[in-house]
Amino acid sequence: MTLAAYTMRALPAQLSGLIPLALDLRWSWHHGSDQLWLALDEDAWQATHNAWLVLNSASTERLQALAEDPDFLAVYQSQMASHERFSEAATWYSENCDGQLGDGVAWFCMEYGVSESLPLYSGGLGVLAGDFLKAASDLGVPVMAIGLLFQQGYFRQALNADGEQIEFHPYNDPTMLPVAPLRDSNGEWARVTVPFPGREVRLRAWKGQVGRCELLLLDSNDPRNEPGDRGITSELYSGDPEKRLQQEMVLGIGGWRLLELLQRNPSACHINEGHSALALIERAHWWQRRHQGDFATARMATRATNLFTTHTSVAAGFDRFSRKLADLYLAPWLNENDNTLDTLLTIANGGEQQLNMAGIALGMSGRFNGVSQIHQQVTQTIFQPWFGRWPTADIPADFVTNGVHTPSWDSPESDALWTKACGQDRWRRPMTESCPLKNTTDADLWQMRRAQRKRLISYLRGRLRSQHCEHNFGNTAEAACGLLLDPETLTLGFARRFTSYKRPDLLLKDPDRLIAMLTCRDRPLQIVLAGKAHPKDEEGKALIKRWKTFSRLPEVEGKVVFIEDYDLAVANQLIQGVDVWLNCPRHPWEACGTSGMKVLVNGGLNLSQFDGWWAEAWNENVGWAIRPNASFAQLSQSDQHDEADALELYELLEQQVIPEFYKLNDQGLPSLWLDRVRASMNQLTARYSANRMVREYVNEFYRPMIVKGSRRNPEQARELVELLDHIACHWPALRFGSLHSEGQGGHRLFVLDVYLDGLSKDQVCVELVAEASEFGPRVVQAMELNHGLPGAEDSYQYQCSVPTRPAEHFTPRIRVRDERLNLPLEDRHILWYR
Ligand SMILES: *Cc1c(COP(=O)(O)O)cnc(C)c1O
16 A cells, blocks of 8 residues: 555755654653744644644745744754754663663553543553553663554543533544554555454554654554444444454454564563453464464463553453354454464353453463552452462462653643752653652742642633533623632642542532532632543433532532543643542542542642552651551442541541641741642652653563563473473372371471372472461461372372461462462462362
């Protein structure tokens, strides 16, 4: 296919560098080149914040004039030089771990929120993916991201006069998105195909540049595809299972094939959520083509360097496809690779009738992780069914708490303050210790906070004006809009997906009590809300409507506003200006939550449920927690806490938040408030950054996993497969013999006979386990081999001595032991004494 349609317009020769500059999404967080885009086409830049669109829409006359404008040329040249310095600069990776990630990490995700001008995301997962890539770019970590170029993406939102959500699906014209067709080594448009029933689906490849990282995108809108197939990559999360499976095939199979076409040969593969699990199967197929091995060996060889990150809090959140649908769609691809759906179903879990994508992801990975400390426990719980008789506490789920890309979320005011305290480029270095805001006075902090709030209010007024001024609030709408909200009033923000577990209505439990706070003469509160409800979530839509109706009560009009069409741009404004960010999800549904992290750098404070990241971050000095120090056990059975949580929320607002904000010292500054702001900025900004998160993935996962993977060449992988077959063959015959225990001073000695049926004593581990009780914490202790039992083959006596507890608290078990494997993920055999 020719690329004629995508040939760039002719630019004056001296400005040709604008093309790579406009195609590097670095402009979405590094605002150095803003002046250039403003000069090219101010209206287009203000409306879209899309440098590529601006470059394409600027008139030829304008370009000619600027090519001769010395001021413009000076800025242009300095930006070109700065971009070159950026591309060549040493990075954390090049200085600390150069080469250790080999040919880099392939990073798969269904959605990416890099910028509002590339709307390929719906919410938290996509924004996290965007922040991950930006931080990987800052740190120089070789990550290549793979995703889908949705023609419509997620829906756009408006509300009608009754507060009902209206959904739009505007078309993303790919030529206007800040991406370019991806060319192969011959300069042709890179294309891959994926086998579908009775046909091949052709995919076109695009490239987005995110600083040093590439975002490779696939779409199916090739005119030679069947009409139905052209729409596979139209909407994100449409809710139709057939389309969902098609999208996951395109992402996983097509994505891996694209890497193969480009000869990228990544050293590790990281999938975010199970949506892209088929990439791991295709990676194994690719290994088979290279090494002529069977699938089991390919799986063993590749999985050591596959990482699966789950962001889900309930098992119902996993994608499952009926056997019939899976068979229809996957058979042509599986046949082509001598593979079968039964193999996939066995990998996915063995029992379930449906094909569970999280199961495939788990069964094809060498490690897996949740996204906060609490979510690690949630993950252990929801994945326990994949591990047979393994107790939840032994499920080998790790965790990496999410973080946000600080330079994308800081305000101009906070940027100035941090630069003064810690210098330029601070977010690109490892943010190990927080850089304390030295020499920053309370007056500086307060001035920053006021300036940010003021800017937010003026943004909101403008936004509300175009939102039909909240449907004719007051009589003279235009003038009235200028009066909405107040720049000196304590401003509370709440913006996220409107769905019942996030409890957006918690503040509305007692409307009169809320009205009293909003209308208090001397110490008022105002609230800004935003968020979309999934088109099929009627409950979520009703929650929006409740707020909208409330905001139009005469007594609170102008004090509570709902901003339509929540997206990255709206989020960016809100998190810069609000004083308090509210988050009150129902436990344990919030895997991590990231929006609250975005206010940290700007001196906003969090008032949040003790859940997700806040359960790790909170202490009395940095903000407020609803039901602090609740334990995981309490958390997981807490659907009943709505009333109590609402009461606690009102009390915190009335007794702590509002009084502290308005309590001024003799210099007119709210010093208690500013102490908190300073503590939150100093203690939390670096810790909840994507900079820390990416380094954790590199150091704790990618690097050790790649080392482990290097010990799985074809022969080694084959040997491990044979070992596991051997174990599976003998396991059913393993037996326990007699068990004795006796007290010995402060200890208890256990002596146990076991029969291993042809397995060697080095291949298993015999352990004594006691669950936590009033006698102490959980104990898992390896028993030591005493000697072989005379007169019986493969029979051994083990013993160990444990602190005194009732004998019946201890249960022996046998499990597989092998340093080369991640157990029990790679082999789930376990035998309990009873
Ligand atoms: C940060 C962000 C989210 C995620 O917020 P949570 O608090 O994790 O739900 C969703 N949407 C947008 C636009 C964001 O910027």
